[in-house]
Amino acid sequence: MANDSDSGSKGGLRKGLTSYGDSGFSLFLRKAFIKGAGYTDDALERPIVGIANTGSAYNPCHGNAPQLVDAVKRGVMLAGGLPMDFPSISIHESFSSPTSMYLRNLMSIDTEEMIRAQPMDAVVLIGGCDKTVPAQLMGAASANVPAIQLVTGSMLTGSHRSERVGACTDCRRFWAKYRAEEIDGQEIADVNDQLVASVGTCSVMGTASTMACVAEALGMTVPGGAAPPAVTSDRIRVAERSGATAVAMAKAKLTPDKIMTAKAFENALRVLLAIGGSTNGVIHVTAIAGRLGIPIELDRLDAIGRETPVLVDLKPSGQHYMEDFHHAGGVPALLRELKPLLHLDTLTVTGRTLGEEMEASGAGFKQEVIKPRSNPIFPQGGIAVLRGNLAPGGAIIKQSAADAKLMEHEGRAVVFENLEDLASRIDDDKLDVKADDILVLKNIGPLGAPGMPEAGYLPIPKKLARAGVKDMVRISDGRMSGTAAGTIVLHVTPESAIGGPLAYVMGGDRIRLSVKNRSIELLVTPEELERRAKSNPVTPPKAARGYRKLFLQTVTQADKGVDFDFLMADPANDRKPGG
Structure with a gap:
């Protein structure tokens, strides 16, 4: 056992030995217990690939996780590695209270610490539903062990x-x-009974599909890994390839910081904009990049959007579904159309560059889902950044899914103070509201709800809906689902719960939206705003204990990714991932 007692920095079973004061005994004990499961010394000498299994009865988006785990294991063993699956937190969008976003950072901590705590030379991250993929990429970026993302895939229609x-x-x-x-x-x-025809993530370009495409653009999935639906043989083959690729990554020590570079994040933002992706994707990409000390500036996002058209004809910006995107060639076909705008020298999990993988993907074929840049779905990127006295830190709008007639609009504010106020009054026939008014919802930001729920998609008041009104300008400091459409201003920063200007909007105020000018203005004088702030000061919410206390004390605003401040890398102090 003399050699076995060497440094715990070695790979395989020798990695990260438990502290007993005797490293030789630590390895001896570890081997004894794992042999209880029937492993041989030969198996235990191979590169170990962890498999983060997020299967859960509460998460139908991950209903194919058992099949994916089996296929990943097969790929790992075919490549000469030893697969070890382990459970982690699983978050489903519609089964999480108060909101899935509230738990994203907790899942990222779980992912990071399980990667650190358990011996693995590489890890395959199986995720799909909205917050799971960003949480896993955030955790992987911080742990900085070779990692590959495997998405569960979309459901059928x-x-x-x-x-x-x-x-x-x-x-x-x-x-x-x-x-x-x-x-x-x-x-x-x-x-x-018909909306969800199989297990898998939403079949449109919602947040899950957006993050799948973003992960591939970042280089963190096998090429072509984003689009195959959950229940197809293509998805199972992607899983097998992911397992084999993970073994190669372990041997090459190809860590996330070598793949997720500043250039890779710029590629990912271009793809997010070109697919008409979810507004949530902006927050998630910002949070992942923040773990590596890479800032994502909203002004840079807007500049990229002005030169990157929407090319993918998927709901809610277009007409098709994810299985159609897969049949049209998926992300590799989109990348070919975006080629002049991309950094082709970024690395992928294969060890080859994005440009090399694009060449290997072939010339493509005739299809109707992914449009050429000469004939886009929308001339600019799907998301525009707004600024003004109502959102000094920025706000965003999904312009590709908005009503063109409302994107230059001035109206009277109809204000709801919080979710309870909205629920109690929105369908009251006595509500003083007209079709050209602007609905404003406060206190649904990162701290306000807490957890920044997807309530920014305010329902049309019932009396207006009955009259045929389909869209109105709506403004909040919260989020909306990537599956939603409408003229909706989101992520207003700073949020109302910490005293942002949104907190002081009153019913009857005039608000002016100009997407063309990238502005959102409350037509109230600075002096009046200051008077309102002094007469009605805001006290940020607090909690006495537990995760909620940690969340409220440390969560950042939307423009910083809604991550916990102590988890973000600090380039000024040279704090590197993995440290």
Whole structure:
């Protein structure tokens, strides 16, 4: 055992030995216990690939996790490695209270610490539902062990009375019809059975699909790994390739900081904008980059957006679904169209550059889903950045999914102080609201709710919905689902719960939105705003104990990724990932 007692910095089973004061005994004990599971010395001498398994009965988006784990294990063993799967936190968007975003940072901590604590030379991260992929990439960036992202893949589409439907843009469309009394209770129950036709993530370009495409653009998935649906053989083959690639990454010591560089993040932002991706993607990319000390500036995002058109014709910005995107060639086909705008020298998990992988993907073929730059879905990127006295730190709007007639608009503010106020008044026929008013919701930012819920997609007041109103300008410091559409201003920073200008908007104030000028202005004098702030000071929320206390004390604003401040890398102090 003499050689076994050498430095704990070695790989394989010798990595990160438990502290007993005798490293030789630490390895001896570790081997004894793992041999209880039937492992041989030969198996234990191979590179160890951890597999983060986020399967959960509460997470139907990850319903194919057992098949993916099996396929990853097969790929690892075919490449000469030893696969070791382990559980981690699993977050589903519609099963998490108060909101999935509240738990994203907790999952990132879990992922980071499990990678650090357990001996593995590389890790395959199986995630899919909205917050799981960013949480895993954040944790992997901080742990800085060779890592590869494997997404669970999108669900298939269903059919309602011969109309193709899929979660969750169509969820919102049919619910809006139900609220407007255009369809009855029986039909909404019928469509509820058809919106989610299989396990997997949302079938449109929501946050899950956005982050899958972003992960591939970053170089953190195998080429072509983002688009195959969950229940297809293509998805299983991607899983096997991911396992084999992880072994090669372990041998090459290809760590996340070598792949997720500043140039790679710029590529990822271009893809996010070109796919008409979720506004949530901006927060998540910012948080992942923040773990590596790479700033994502909103002004740079807007500049990239002005020269990067929307090319992917998927709901909610277009008409198609993720399985169509896969059939059209997926992210590799999109990258070919974006080639002149990309940094081709960035590394991918294969050890080859993005440019080399693009060449290997072939010339493409005729299809209707991914448009050429000469004929885009929308002439600029899907997301625009707004600034003004209402959002000094910035706000965003998904312009590709907004009503063109409302993107230059001035209206009267109809204000809701919080979620409870919204719920109690939005459908009251006595609510003083007209179609050209602007709905304002406060206190749903990172601290305000807490956890920045996806309540920024305020429902159209029922009395207006019944009158045929389909869209209104809506403003909040919260988020909205990537599956949603509408003229909706989000992520207003600073948030109202810490005394941002949004806190002092009053019913009847005039607000001017100009997407063309990238501005959002409250038409109130600075003196009046100052008077309101002094007469009604804001006290940020606090908690007495537990995770909520940690969250409220350390979470950052939307422009910094809503991460915990102590988890972000600090380039000024040369704090590196893995430290």
